[in-house]
Amino acid sequence: MGFFSNLKEKIPFISNIGKKRSNKSSTELQYDKAMSLMENANGLEAVEILEKIADIGIMDENYKQLGTDCLKILGEFYETGKYSNSTTDKDLSKAAGYYEKFTNMTNDGEMIYKVAKMHLETQNFAKAITFFQKAAEKGIKPAYMNLGSIYENGLSRVDQYGNKSENVIPVDLDKAMLWYRRLADMGDDKAQAAYDRVDYASKHTDSIEFEEKDKIYSEISEKRKEKGKEPRFKAIDPAKLQYQYTYVHNQIDGYIHKLPKDWVKTINEETDEEYYAPNMTYKDFEMYVSYDSIPRDSKKTLENYLRYCNDAFDEELQLKSYITEYADGICTTFYHKGMNKGIVTFAFYQGRRLACMRFVCATMEIIEQYEEIIFETANSFAFVNPTRVSDQSLNRKDNQYYSEAIYCYYLEDYEGAMTAAKQALKLGSIKASYLLIDLYYDEDSPYRDIEKTISYAKQLFDATKDPDLAFLMGNIYDQQLKDYMKALNWYENAERLGNRRVPFYLGRFYYYGLLRTQRDGIKALKYFKQARDNGIREAEPYIKDIEELKGEDLQASVEKWERAVAAGSGATALKVALMKQSQIFYIATKYDIEKAFLEALGLGSTQAAYELGKIYQVNEADPAYKGEMQSLKYFEKAYDQHYDGFDKENLFKVIEYKRSKGITDEQAVNLYLENAAMAYVPAVDKLLEMVKYVTPAIQQLYDVLMETAETGDDSAIISMNKLEKAFPELVIKESGDGEKVIENKFFRLIVPRECSATINDDGGTIKIADSVIEFAVAELPVKVASEDDYLKIYKLIISEYLPIEEAEIIIANSRMIGSGIRETKKEVHSFSILLISSKNQYMFKLSSRDRRQLLQFKDEVTKIAKSLVESGEIYVDTEGTRKNIGLGVLLRSSEGGFLSIGKSE
Numbered sequence: 055m056g057f058f059s060n061l062k063e064k065i066p067f068i069s070n071i072g073k074k075r076s077n078k079s080s081t082e083l084q085y086d087k088a089m090s091l092m093e094n095a096n097g098l099e100a101v102e103i104l105e106k107i108a109d110i111g112i113m114d115e116n117y118k119q120l121g122t123d124c125l126k127i128l129g130e131f132y133e134t135g136k137y138s139n140s141t142t143d144k145d146l147s148k149a150a151g152y153y154e155k156f157t158n159m160t161n162d163g164e165m166i167y168k169v170a171k172m173h174l175e176t177q178n179f180a181k182a183i184t185f186f187q188k189a190a191e192k193g194i195k196p197a198y199m200n201l202g203s204i205y206e207n208g209l210s211r212v213d214q215y216g217n218k219s220e221n222v223i224p225v226d227l228d229k230a231m232l233w234y235r236r237l238a239d240m241g242d243d244k245a246q247a248a249y250d251r252v253d254y255a256s257k258h259t260d261s262i263e264f265e266e267k268d269k270i271y272s273e274i275s276e277k278r279k280e281k282g283k284e285p286r287f288k289a290i291d292p293a294k295l296q297y298q299y300t301y302v303h304n305q306i307d308g309y310i311h312k313l314p315k316d317w318v319k320t321i322n323e324e325t326d327e328e329y330y331a332p333n334m335t336y337k338d339f340e341m342y343v344s345y346d347s348i349p350r351d352s353k354k355t356l357e358n359y360l361r362y363c364n365d366a367f368d369e370e371l372q373l374k375s376y377i378t379e380y381a382d383g384i385c386t387t388f389y390h391k392g393m394n395k396g397i398v399t400f401a402f403y404q405g406r407r408l409a410c411m412r413f414v415c416a417t418m419e420i421i422e423q424y425e426e427i428i429f430e431t432a433n434s435f436a437f438v439n440p441t442r443v444s445d446q447s448l449n450r451k452d453n454q455y456y457s458e459a460i461y462c463y464y465l466e467d468y469e470g471a472m473t474a475a476k477q478a479l480k481l482g483s484i485k486a487s488y489l490l491i492d493l494y495y496d497e498d499s500p501y502r503d504i505e506k507t508i509s510y511a512k513q514l515f516d517a518t519k520d521p522d523l524a525f526l527m528g529n530i531y532d533q534q535l536k537d538y539m540k541a542l543n544w545y546e547n548a549e550r551l552g553n554r555r556v557p558f559y560l561g562r563f564y565y566y567g568l569l570r571t572q573r574d575g576i577k578a579l580k581y582f583k584q585a586r587d588n589g590i591r592e593a594e595p596y597i598k599d600i601e602e603l604k605g606e607d608l609q610a611s612v613e614k615w616e617r618a619v620a621a622g623s624g625a626t627a628l629k630v631a632l633m634k635q636s637q638i639f640y641i642a643t644k645y646d647i648e649k650a651f652l653e654a655l656g657l658g659s660t661q662a663a664y665e666l667g668k669i670y671q672v673n674e675a676d677p678a679y680k681g682e683m684q685s686l687k688y689f690e691k692a693y694d695q696h697y698d699g700f701d702k703e704n705l706f707k708v709i710e711y712k713r714s715k716g717i718t719d720e721q722a723v724n725l726y727l728e729n730a731a732m733a734y735v736p737a738v739d740k741l742l743e744m745v746k747y748v749t750p751a752i753q754q755l756y757d758v759l760m761e762t763a764e765t766g767d768d769s770a771i772i773s774m775n776k777l778e779k780a781f782p783e784l785v786i787k788e789s790g791d792g793e794k795v796i797e798n799k800f801f802r803l804i805v806p807r808e809c810s811a812t813i814n815d816d817g818g819t820i821k822i823a824d825s826v827i828e829f830a831v832a833e834l835p836v837k838v839a840s841e842d843d844y845l846k847i848y849k850l851i852i853s854e855y856l857p858i859e860e861a862e863i864i865i866a867n868s869r870m871i872g873s874g875i876r877e878t879k880k881e882v883h884s885f886s887i888l889l890i891s892s893k894n895q896y897m898f899k900l901s902s903r904d905r906r907q908l909l910q911f912k913d914e915v916t917k918i919a920k921s922l923v924e925s926g927e928i929y930v931d932t933e934g935t936r937k938n939i940g941l942g943v944l945l946r947s948s949e950g951g952f953l954s955i956g957k958s959e
Contacts, residue, residue: 101128163587289433290430297315459471522548539569558590564577565639624659763871827898
């Protein structure tokens with residue numbers, strides 16, 4: 055899509071390349087410690103350290119960046135309930151507090167806006183309004199809409215049962231118009247429509263709540279009956295209605311429908327669409343109404359309009375006719391895979407008018423909860439004659455053709471878009487001018503023409519002084535024409551007019567040395583920090599690149615590296631090549647990057663050979679490539695020079711390449727062992743073709759794969775299973791010295807010889823010293839028939855337990871997986887292991903009042919559990935007491951396809 059179709063432009067994210075700092079300060083070392091604690095699921099300990107660093111950052115300018123990083127991490131931790139591998143209870147008030155401190159240090163408009171939304175959600179209305187006002191001062195457009203909506207609808211507190219209080223923030227239409235007007239003056243159409251709506255409401259007292267409403271609906275119903283229209287819709291028994299309804303009358307475009315009383319209109323910031331909900335922060339159920347009036351030669355059908363409104367052209371929809379007393383239409387209910395939400399949609403038509411009502415639900419189950427509202431609202435939809443005139447009305451012909459052009463452009467029907475846009479332009483649509491610029495600028499458009507783009511954009515800029523047009527012109531001269539002085543002129547125009555993205559691009563000029571002044575780290579850093587404050591996150595890696603120079607002049611640094619390469623430094627040559635590849639301090643073409651790695655290879659860099667192999671591999675994957683196949687030669691060179699950074703797929707290709715050239719079977723086996731240890735299934739398959747019995751190397755490989763599988767790598771589980779099928783003795787081990795076997799008809803265990811063990815069909819106990827291990831078998835509450843089903847269980851156990859500090863993943867074999875959890879309740883310490891197979895589930899539990907004794911025997915319990923081997927029998931609990939051990943009702947799949955594991959108390 056084009057430039058103005060997505061104004062949140064995708065700026066290339068150029069990442070850092072793992073440069074290591076040296077001589078770190080104690081504060082930086084503490085930060086590293088906190089990150090390590092987060093990674094190791096010690097979140098609360100990490101919080102204490104991060105708070106101290108944040109305080110240092112507030113007081114000491116040298117640590118300001120570190121302090122703001124800590125505050126963002128703390129905010130995210132309590133906002134989402136997790137960070138890295140650590141988890142905690144969500145606490146929006148705490149999160150907002152950390153983010154507030156962040157905004158005090160950075161004055162970041164986007165974060166100020168985020169804090170405002172969080173205060174709104176926690177019903178701290180006074181603070182919410184204050185922060186929305188601060189965000190508006192920073193030019194954050196949705197803040198204006200939120201303020202307008204707050205004063206248009208008023209705000210009430212809602213208790214846990216959904217009951218509303220009296221208005222805490224009363225309706226104030228003058229204030230609402232003030233905020234809508236400010237944004238409308240910036241050229242925002244939605245703000246203008248909102249202003250018109252509130253302005254009309256402030257001057258008119260006419261209501262369609264009673265006689266007028268009845269009159270409108272009665273007239274429509276009678277006219278439809280005269281035409282023989284028979285309603286076919288889902289009826290709701292009026293006696294069962296639990297909500298009170300009011301009526302929405304769109305007097306500009308001409309439609310009417312019911313709405314639950316006290317619901318408010320708010321805005322979806324991701325899509326910029328207005329919607330209705332119980333309150334401004336409610337996300338589980340949202341109601342959208344779209345309206346369109348189409349020209350006679352329109353390509354829209356009712357079905358396509360419904361799909362267009364839902365972004366659902368690739369979805370399978372069961373469409374049904376839905377004829378009410380007041381409108382003809384179609385309806386569908388479906389689960390939108392891209393949005394991960396359930397959607398009920400009704401589309402209605404009358405002549406050349408279309409309307410769509412969408413009810414978007416967080417889960418499919420919520421649809422049932424709101425069924426009454428969905429159908430009562432849909433049944434009430436009716437087209438009426440517009441009673442107000444507005445430039446925004448979709449009934450105007452210029453807007454009809456513009457809407458048609460946007461529809462065609464969305465479907466990549468560029469010819470239709472061009473035809474409709476030109477017609478809209480003839481009829482006076484300024485918005486169509488922007489679309490024409492898009493059509494001439496879009497790389498996928500057959501009308502792409504940079505000269506026409508420049509011509510139209512200049513004319514439109516002269517008429518509107520739109521900062522986004524100035525930014526577009528700068529972007530064209532910068533990215534397309536490489537005329538950096540003209541680009542600079544347009545970028546400066548855009549910055550003067552308030553475009554918030556421009557500082558990022560100005561920073562790039564000085565970062566890459568595109569102007570006559572060459573590279574200038576000080577100016578680049580100033581612009582990138584301004585961009586970051588404006589919410590452009592892509593500026594972060596550029597800032598880090600410059601700051602890691604520790605104050606050294608940027609241009610002097612680049613020249614120093616290039617002198618070192620000329621003097622024969624292979625390490626520096628590799629560093630420069632990697633920087634060129636990642637576009638760090640260099641704007642490099644494919645040829646420049648390849649040349650830099652060849653130079654590094656010539657100076658002895660083994661990694662350069664590997665990187666060249668990857669470059670040539672990408673080239674060779676192009677179906678049009680006709681040159682020499684070079685990637686394998688360079689991969690082999692890197693391997694022979696002992697480069698240890700290979701990915702498993704390319705290592706396998708090197709091995710196959712060497713076999714094709716002729717190496718011994720023993721050499722091949724050793725190479726496949728190395729590759730298989732990376733959990734690469736094709737390498738395991740090759741090993742099984744060549745090795746016919748268990749060797750120490752195979753046993754070692756199996757142990758390595760088990761360790762890898764416990765980190766969550768499903769390819770390791772698959773590899774283990776292949777080895778077990780070929781070599782059952784990897785799983786079914788005989789007891790060794792000091793061990794004995796206990797078994798029943800479902801499973802066998804290897805336990806210490808000195809222990810006393812009692813076992814029956816349901817389980818038993820094992821006594822070691824003063825400790826007792828209880829164990830039991832239980833039914834598996836789901837059927838696991840295929841490998842894919844079993845992998846789902848594995849992945850769910852990994853996702854549920856790996857992030858938990860008190861838990862660890864335990865794998866006995868590829869079809870016996872689970873978790874171990876430490877917990878303390880009422881001064882009793884316990885370690886519980888749950889193992890799940892494709893047949894049964896098993897629980898082992900060691901309890902002790904002495905924590906040290908528990909830790910002493912914890913490894914023993916794990917060893918016993920890992921020795922568990924099943925017979926072929928499946929346990930069936932005839933008394934109904936052991937069906938839900940450990941995970942409770944294990945796996946449940948909802949209509950939406952969500953799987954979940956429920957951990958028992």
